[in-house]
Structure formats: structure tokens, C-alpha cells
């Protein structure tokens with residue numbers, strides 16, 4: 001059974017989907033802990049499943065490295081096989097990435113390498129393109145630049161605003177994430193190491 005730590009910042013709808021999938025008896029992975037950089041609303045999903053949570057508050061951090069070291073110490077307590085960044089809105093320091101990569105993956109609401117960064121949905125709309133997408137990647141030292149594990153296109157519809165488009169992308173992100181975690185757990189997907 002693959003053990004997974006999930007890191008979030010927000011509502012945790014992708015976390016919820018992963019928890020629901022992991023509750024199925026034939027799913028080959030289970031979430032052992034959920035962490036966040038603040039008191040995230042999404043903790044409610046972990047609590048519902050009786051899964052422990054931890055917070056490493058960004059607001060109290062004096063440096064990215066210090067914050068990352070504290071986060072790394074928390075992860076070491078649980079020692080998961082895989083770390084899933086699911087809406088964690090923070091860049092991880094290089095040391096932490098080096099420690100975990102390629103066993104650390106991220107979901108992104110755009111078809112990478114198109115529209116990396118914190119505003120992938122907004123940037124796709126601003127670019128006036130007809131389609132964007134969702135991606136699951138291995139975390140590397142860059143911003144959403146690691147090896148792509150899965151991705152799928154999502155059309156942009158007339159009248160879409162950022163919220164409407166993001167809400168249509170998220171179900172695709174969830175499906176891709178669950179599938180990637182399942183394939184990692186069964187050995188069908190071997191995580192590629194990012195280029196140094």
C-alpha cells in the first residue's frame with residue numbers, strides 16, 4: 001500500500017477527491033497525513049476521514065528555508081512514500097525538493113508548459129487561447145517545470161471567467177491525480193527524476 005502525504009493551502013477539493021478514491025477497498029494508496037501552510041479550510045476533509053493534519057504557518061516563517069526545514073521535519077515524522085502538492089500555494093526550497101523529488105508531485109490547472117505559476121487559469125484566459133488544460137507533474141527546482149506525468153486539454157468556452165473555467169478544470173485535475181497516484185502505487189508509472 002502506497003502511503004501519501006497531501007499538502008494544501010485552500011479548500012482541498014482535489015484532496016477530497018483523493019480521499020474518496022482512497023476509501024475504496026481496491027485503491028492501492030492511502031493518505032496518512034494532510035499538511036498546510038495555514039489553517040486551511042480543506043482540513044475538514046481530512047478530519048472527516050480521521051486523518052491527522054499539521055500546519056507549518058507561512059505567516060510565522062522568517063525564511064523560505066526555515067519554513068521548508070520545518071515542513072521537511074513534519075514529513076519525516078510520517079515518512080510517506082509520496083508527497084502530493086494539491087493546491088499548496090508556496091514554492092518549496094531547493095533542499096526539500098532535493099530530499100523528496102521525484103517522490104513529490106504537483107497538480108496544475110493548465111496544460112504545462114503553458115501557463116505555469118500561481119495564476120495558470122487567469123493567464124490562459126488573458127492569452128485568449130481556445131483551450132487550456134490540467135497537468136500532474138514531478139516537482140523540480142523550477143515553477144511547474146518538472147517532468148509531466150499526465151495532462152489533458154480543457155476547452156475555454158465563450159463567457160468563461162476565471163472561476164467558471166477553474167471549476168471545469170478541477171474535475172479533470174482530480175481524475176488525473178487519482179489515476180497518477182494509482183499508477184504509481186501499482187508500479188505502472190515509474191517516477192522520472194527531473195533533470196538537474
Ligand code: GRF
Nearest residue numbers: 010011012013014087107108
Ligand atoms: C487546484 O486547481 C490546484 O491545481 C491549484 O489550486 C487548486 C486547488 O483547489 N493550484 P482545491 O484546494 O483542491 O479546491
